[in-house]
Amino acid sequence: MRSGLIRGLVAAGLLLTGQASLAADNWVAAWGTAQQLMKPERNIPSAQTPPAKLERQTVRMVARPTIAGSRLRISLSNSFGYGPVRIDAAQVARAAGNGAIAPGSAQPLTFGGRSFVVLPPGARITSDALSFDVRAQDDLAVSLYVDADSGPTTSHPIGLRGAWLAPGNQMAAVQLSGAQPFRSYLWLDGIDVLAAPRAAAIIAFGDSITDGFSTTPDADTPWPSILARRLGAQRAVAPRSVINMGISGNRVLREGAGSSGLARFDRDVLSRPGARWVLMLLGINDIGFSAIPGLPASEKATAEDIISGYQMLIARARLHGLSIVGATLTPFEGVNTYTPAGEQMRQQINQWIRGSGQFDAVVDFDRATRDPAQPTRLRAEFDSGDHIHPNDVGNRAMAEAVDLKLFR
Numbered sequence: 001m002r003s004g005l006i007r008g009l010v011a012a013g014l015l016l017t018g019q020a021s022l023a024a025d026n027w028v029a030a031w032g033t034a035q036q037l038m039k040p041e042r043n044i045p046s047a048q049t050p051p052a053k054l055e056r057q058t059v060r061m062v063a064r065p066t067i068a069g070s071r072l073r074i075s076l077s078n079s080f081g082y083g084p085v086r087i088d089a090a091q092v093a094r095a096a097g098n099g100a101i102a103p104g105s106a107q108p109l110t111f112g113g114r115s116f117v118v119l120p121p122g123a124r125i126t127s128d129a130l131s132f133d134v135r136a137q138d139d140l141a142v143s144l145y146v147d148a149d150s151g152p153t154t155s156h157p158i159g160l161r162g163a164w165l166a167p168g169n170q171m172a173a174v175q176l177s178g179a180q181p182f183r184s185y186l187w188l189d190g191i192d193v194l195a196a197p198r199a200a201a202i203i204a205f206g207d208s209i210t211d212g213f214s215t216t217p218d219a220d221t222p223w224p225s226i227l228a229r230r231l232g233a234q235r236a237v238a239p240r241s242v243i244n245m246g247i248s249g250n251r252v253l254r255e256g257a258g259s260s261g262l263a264r265f266d267r268d269v270l271s272r273p274g275a276r277w278v279l280m281l282l283g284i285n286d287i288g289f290s291a292i293p294g295l296p297a298s299e300k301a302t303a304e305d306i307i308s309g310y311q312m313l314i315a316r317a318r319l320h321g322l323s324i325v326g327a328t329l330t331p332f333e334g335v336n337t338y339t340p341a342g343e344q345m346r347q348q349i350n351q352w353i354r355g356s357g358q359f360d361a362v363v364d365f366d367r368a369t370r371d372p373a374q375p376t377r378l379r380a381e382f383d384s385g386d387h388i389h390p391n392d393v394g395n396r397a398m399a400e401a402v403d404l405k406l407f408r
Contacts (some may be wrong), residue, residue, distance in 0.1 A: 026305060027073075029063035029201045030134065032190040032243040033156040035077045035329030036258040050155045050184035051165055054146040058170040060179075061163045063141050064220060066228035067241040069134045071191025074142060075126045077189040077279050079267060080154045082404035085119045087187070088147045088309060089171050092132065099164040099375050100175045106143075107132060108171075124189065124271065134193045136232055136239070142188050145169045157187040158208075158248050161216050169399035183217055187288050190243075198238035201274040202227075202407055203245055206263065206281040209330060210246030212389060214384035221392040222246070224345065226399035240407050243272060251285045252309040253301055265313055270320050277407055280319050281327035281365060283310075284388070287345050288337035305347040314358055326359035328366035333376040334387025342374055361406050368401035369374060369394055 008310055012066035013301040065072075078085050088212040090109040093101035109127040111117035117125055134140070147169075163186075164179040175275065204210050204224035210224025245268045249257025259265065261282050283306045311324070328350040332338055350366055353359065368392055371379045378387060381393030390398060 005207055006131075008107055010116060026197050026199060026274065027192050028067060028069070028195040028199045028241055028319060029193070029243050029272040030067050030072075030191050030193040030241050031063045032245065032272060033159070033185050034245045034247045034258060034264065034268045035079050035154050035156055035185075035186070035187075035189050036247060050182060050186055052152060053188070054153065054165070054283070055169060055311055056147055058145045058166045058168065058176065059163065059232070060099055060101075060166070060176060060397075061108035061159070061185050061188055062139050062161045063142060063185075064137060064139050064161070065134050065193060065241070066136060066225075066232070066243075067193060067239040068136045069195045070131070071129045071194035072131045072132045072134050073127045074188065075124055075192070076117065076119055076144075077124040078154050078187065079122055081121045081122060081149050081151060083118065083294060085150050086116060086146070086148060087119065087144050088116050089115070089145040089169065090127065091143050091171055092130070093141045093143070095141040096174075099162065099179055099181070100264050101141045103174050111321045116176050119187065119323050124267065126192070129194070130330060135394055137229065138242070140191065142191075144187065145170055145171050153186050155187070156247075156313075159184045159215060160212050160215065160222070162218060162221075164358055166255050182202055190363055195274070196239050198329045199240070199274065200276040201243055202277045202279060203242045203269045203275050203278050204281075205265070205269055205343055206246045206327075207250040208246065208248035209389060210244060210281050211248045212244070212246065212395070213248050214386065214389035215238055216392055219392065221395050223398040224397040226396055227402055230399060230402075231404060237404075237408055241274070243275075245269065249285060250282065252282050252287065252306055252313075253286055254289070254299055256285070256289070262309055262312060265316055269317070269322070270387060272295050275322060277323045277325060279325045279327070279363065279402070280329060281311065283349060284329045284346070286341045287329075288332065288335065291337045291339045293340050303345040303352075306345075306349055307359050313331070313334065313360065314406070320348055322379075324359040325361045326353045326364045327364055330365050330369045330388075330390070331371070331378050332374050332388040348407070361403075365398050365401060367398050
């Protein structure tokens with residue numbers, strides 16, 4: 001009896017020791033993207049239009065981790081799928097440019113010990129951990145093979161990085177044959193790494209301005225990417241990843257281009273391992289949509305509505321121990337949805353962001369990008385040409401407006 005008790009205590013001790021060891025592991029999101037449902041009528045991939053489905057095809061996508069780690073795992077999402085999707089094979093390798101991978105670098109990924117995974121509708125599934133020397137700012141290539149008709153793809157359409165769709169199972173190919181290029185992410189929504197003990201993640205939560213719309217493809221110049229490189233250069237500070245969770249056209253309160261900020265916050269922010277900060281730039285589309293003629297009243301918003309949405313997101317972040325940084329809304333005069341009433345809303349919201357004290361900190365993107373002589377407009381040298389989306393230079397100004405001390 002006593003020996004059995006001792007054996008039980010020893011076993012319990014070993015179990016507790018193992019749990020403590022696991023708890024010491026610091027998994028941190030190193031890269032990620034926010035997913036949307038693509039409409040079934042989209043059949044032919046173009047620069048920013050992903051394929052509507054896959055069948056007996058290989059897709060290869062490039063992702064750039066923003067911190068280093070000794071092990072990795074990927075997450076696949078079927079958050080917006082109508083039916084289950086079977087991914088028959090998955091692998092990670094070092095990207096070698098133009099859809100190629102570095103010879104000898106490819107490693108297969110498994111899910112619960114299996115080489116395939118079935119993603120139920122709404123599910124987000126993480127692969128088994130894999131020993132892999134992940135280097136910050138070093139491109140990885142994730143390849144997936146889908147044999148049966150996948151149905152409508154869950155994707156991030158404006159990926160701004162190269163992706164390739166090739167016929168058949170070409171997982172082993174260093175260079176894909178007969179591949180068609182596009183710039184979107186299919187099902188792939190995250191890469192986590194086993195990082196240094198005090199490493200942590202910053203989630204950039206926003207719309208097209210955060211997504212990097214109008215920045216140069218493959219140049220990696222959205223402001224979250226530039227911020228990540230600034231943080232990476234701070235050698236005396238623990239590693240900080242920056243995860244771009246922007247969706248072009250996104251709103252705080254209503255559905256549209258992707259789920260609303262309120263609806264997707266849990267999936268795109270709280271589910272990211274190692275997240276400690278949220279930097280939120282969201283709301284300009286709520287203002288712009290409200291100016292569209294004939295739009296139902298239920299789709300419109302007041303400044304008070306948007307501020308109420310902010311307060312709910314602030315409460316959600318704090319409930320889960322995250323600090324939340326508010327960013328002021330940037331100028332948009334010149335856009336066809338600009339109105340004096342909308343500008344008044346923007347000013348009212350920015351005044352609240354700056355002065356309410358409800359955010360843990362504030363980043364003044366408005367001040368960083370506005371024309372001093374005409375503050376309702378972007379500075380000419382920052383304007384991509386559509387009067388709302390900053391170009392590469394404007395994105396750099398935004399990233400440089402962020403005080404790195406916020407993330408110590």
